[in-house]
Structure formats: structure tokens, C-alpha cells
Amino acid sequence: MxxxxxxxxxxxxxxxxxxxxxxxxxxxxxxxxxxxxxxxxxxxxxxxxxxxxxxxxxxxxxxxxxxxxxxxxxxxxxxxxxxxQIPSKFIPKSNFTREPAKSQLTSSIVLKNVGKIYVDKNHIIDTTSSTQGDISLIVKDGIVECIGINCTEPDHISSYEVIDLNGGYVLPGFIAVAPSLGLSEIDSESSTTDGRVTAVSNPNDAEKIIYAIDGLKLGGKHLEAAYKAGILTAVTAPLASKGVFIGVSMAFETGASSVLDYDPNPIVKEHVALHAQIGTEFKYTTIPTVSGQIALIRKTLLKNLKQHNIFGRAARGDIPLVVRTHSKDEIASLIRLKIQIENNGGHLKLVILGGTEAHMVAVELSKHKIPVILIPSRPTPKSWTAQHALTGAPITNTTGIEILHANKVIVGISVIESGMERNLIWDAGWAGINSRGVISEKDAFGFISWNLEEIFGLDGRNRRLMKGKIANFVAYDGNPFDMKTRVKIVAGGGKSKILIDPQQD
Structure with missing residues (x-):
């Protein structure tokens, strides 16, 4: 449905x-x-x-x-x-079909009659707390000039596009932990992809680790669709199938046209995290067991703990180690591994990617400050190592994301395959709406924005709605969790111009 x-x-x-x-x-x-x-x-x-x-x-x-x-x-x-019992903040404000307006570009804009602005995790401006006047957002030549209730109409208003948001929302640009954005256009056509890396299986082969930033290709259709849906930043690791250590991910702006752009710079962070994967599906000839995969991670981190290579940086916590797995037992073994590394003088910033059964060890994940990026956000028991998936109503009374959030685990969500990133706002909304109040509206937005900034150590200040900063936001003409609400404005994301009424198809 x-x-x-x-x-x-x-x-x-x-x-x-x-x-x-x-x-x-x-x-x-x-x-x-x-x-x-x-x-x-x-x-x-x-x-x-x-x-x-x-x-x-x-x-x-x-x-x-x-x-x-x-x-x-x-x-x-x-x-x-x-x-x-849907909280009032989730109730749709409209229920009618609208003809899409024609897209247009501008450099300066005035947003009037804004219902709510999420500046960041701790700063929200909304009509219920702003009784002194209407909320406005003014952007001049791509730079935020004013935000809040004290904005005065700029001189030469005719040079601005004036948009009445009719109580809609303004949010920071969303972040996608993407399977292949920027590295692949058509997965089944090798000429359109960066290619599959050969996973590193030797603790002494740090120099063989692949960096995704070297293969970044911009301007593809998947990137355009993500950009128009408000996904303004993507975190992508090298493409891999079998093996353990697959490479180092990058963070970049989805609307950029070239890695050589400098105004604005499309590269948010060149080296985001070291990525690995464990589990039955990643077994191969060199390492045919899951226990061997975990042993390789342990040996590699301990052996390179005092080295200045990428393995040493991960062991010391200079860069996160993101491990893809769904099994509760494999996650438990990784928690144990983290403790071992720290007992030997390291400081492993472990992140679980996948996490279908992560809710079963939520208390330990919270205790050891291990974030989880759920892929997908509504999992099904598709494999033996994901048999304890909590699908939610009407099959189960709760979901994994609710349990993790209730235990104060930092949670992000992502998608299985590229092309689905534009659904992230709905995935977040689904989690909030069906949580019976466990997950607030702000919490749901955090799953695809500031939580991921914290997990990956991205500098959110440059993408925050602040006076004097580059405008980087997405504006909706209603509540984003209403399926009849449309994206009205996309600003930033690597583009100098502001897009009005993006055509999503």
C-alpha cells in the first residue's frame, strides 16, 4: 500500500x-x-x-x-x-490534489508565513512559541540574511522571490547514508559504476584501502532525485560485495556539478569512516567464516593501534569504524571487540550499519555509546541472521527503532538501494507516527539529519540555518509527514541557486 x-x-x-x-x-x-x-x-x-x-x-x-x-x-x-492516536503535530493540514507549479531558480528569496523552522537539534522556531509576529526566512544571494520573527522586508523587494509557505516547515538539508550515490548510476551496467573493490584481508595492507572520494561522479539522475527531495548531503562508501574491510567513505553535497567547485565546496568531508562488513553473505575463499571476519578486524586494529595509517586512526577513534551486520550475536561480538581494543589503549568509535536485530542488545549499545544506522528502517526477517526483526503493527507491538531510541541509542536510518533516498523523509515519519509517542517529530527528523552529523563527525555548522551562512535547507508547504505535502524550496546542497517547486517524478 x-x-x-x-x-x-x-x-x-x-x-x-x-x-x-x-x-x-x-x-x-x-x-x-x-x-x-x-x-x-x-x-x-x-x-x-x-x-x-x-x-x-x-x-x-x-x-x-x-x-x-x-x-x-x-x-x-x-x-x-x-x-x-496521532499527535496533532502529525495530523495532515491539507487533503487535496494540487497541480505542480513550474520549477524556477533564484538567488534571493523571502519565505513568509512559516509554520515551523528546525534550525538544528536544539533550536526550533514555531508559531506556538512565537506570538509576537509571523516567522520569516530571508536569503540574499544564497546567504541567510534573517531568520525568525524580527525580519523586516528587505529593500528592493522586487529582486526577491516572495513565497507564502502557508504554515509549512523549513528543515536542515537531510543526510543519506547511500549505498552507491556518487559512485554508480546503473548498478547492472558496469560502465556507469566506479566498480567493486577488492576487500583488504591483510592487517599489513592499509595502503590498499580504497577511498571513495577518488571515484566520485556528480550530476547523475539518482543524485538529482535525491537533491530535489531535500537530501542535500550523501555519505557513500566504496562499492563491495565480499570481504571485510571495503574502504573509506566520503560526504558530499548532492547538487554539486564538479569536485573542483569551490563556491560552495561540494566536499563536506573527504574521509568520513572506515567501513567493514561481516556475516554469512560476505564469506569468501580467503576468510570463509564469520569468526574469521571478526578475528581479522581485531587483529588489524590491535596491530595498527600505534600506526598512522587508516587502521590505526580507526583503532584510536580518529575516524569511526562502520561495520555492516544484522545479527544480534555478531553485534554482541563487536561490542566485546570494542571493549578489547579500549583495554589495549584504543578508543574505537564503532557504528553498526544494518542492525535488524540491534534492539536485542540495545542496553549494551547504549552503555558503550555505539550508534546504529538502520537499513532498512522497517526490516523484515529476510535471512537467518535477521530472524528477530520487529516489523511493527500489526505483526509486532513495537519496532526495533522504538526500542533503540527508548534506550537512548543514537539512531540513523538509510535505504537498501540508491533511488530510494528520496523516501527517507517518509521512513522517518513512519517511525514517528507509529511509535505511539515514543518517537517525537523532532526525533524523527533527527534520524536523517543531526543524528547522522553526530555519528560521522560532520561539521553541521556550515549547513545550519544561521545568519551569514550559506542557505542549506528544504522547505515544505505543509507537514513533511503528510503524503500530500510537497517540497517547495531546496536551497544549498552544492548549488549556488535556490530551486523553487522542484519537479519530483
């Missing part, structure tokens, strides 16, 4: 969107005489939703197959007008 919601967002009529997952596939299968609609004589296959099914976060309350309930939801829950 989420795919139908996205189809509706991108312009497909709501009835056709619903039909695309009901009557249309039934007809394509030649089964439209018995399924695909609720009619007399048809199979009693019915879903009862907790809210309008095309809304973000809508989940089934009950599923009937041939009239037999699958979840045995109580009648008192089914009888309520809405079992989902």
Missing part, C-alpha cells in the same frame, strides 16, 4: 492508486471474477485499516482471508473511529 501512496504522491489519481494494488493486479492474474474488490459473490478477503490507507503510516488493524480474521483484533478496537 505504501507503493500506492507514493504513486498518488507523484500524481496518480487516488482511486487508480488503490486499484493498482487491488483490482488491476487481480485482472492481470485472471482472478478478477473472485478477488480485487468487495462485492457480493467475491472472496471475503478484506483489510480493515487504522487510517486512510494512502496516508503515511497507515497499517492494517485486521485482515480477513475468506472471512477468517488473521489477527483476532478485539471488536472494541475495530469499532473505534480511529485506533491510532
Amino acid at each position: 505504501f507503493e500506492a501512496s507514493k504513486a498518488n504522491y507523484y500524481g496518480l489519481d487516488e482511486h487508480l492508486s488503490l486499484a493498482s494494488v487491488t483490482s488491476v493486479p487481480a485482472k492481470a492474474l485472471g482472478l478478477d471474477h473472485r478477488i480485487g474488490q468487495i462485492s457480493k459473490g467475491y472472496d471475503a478477503d478484506v483489510v480493515v485499516w487504522d487510517s486512510y490507507p494512502l496516508d503515511l503510516g497507515a497499517t492494517p488493524l485486521e485482515v480477513y482471508i475468506d472471512g477468517i480474521p488473521q489477527f483476532n483484533t478485539s471488536s472494541c478496537v475495530l469499532g473505534n473511529d480511529s485506533s491510532k
